[in-house]
Amino acid sequence: MKLTALAIFVSLFSAVILQTAPAQKLVDPDKVAPEFREAAAKRRSEQMKIMDCNKKAEEAKVLPRDRASHVQHCLDGQ
Known part of the structure; x- marks a missing residue:
């Protein structure tokens, strides 16, 4: 019985953690040390x-399973 309750708790806890994971933030070259600003500007451009x-993939309503290849094709075209 305790194992089942623990399993449910772990499942719910991990679901909450995964849903609240922050997205990658845009790099701000002005907030980076001067020697790294060029690399930060390049990363922001990427x-x-x-x-x-x-x-564009969202607007085209690309399925999630096909999104990576669609985005890669888009990046190759730029």
Whole structure:
């Protein structure tokens, strides 16, 4: 009986943790040390391209299973 209650608790706890996981934030080159600003600007540019391709995939109503290949194809075209 205790094992079942523990299993339910762990399942619910892990579901809550996974749902509240934060998304990756956009890099702000101004908040990075001066020697890393160029790399941060490049990373932000990559992030913006990925966000744009994800938006296009949402608008095209691409299925979740096909989204990675759709986004990769979009990135290759840019």
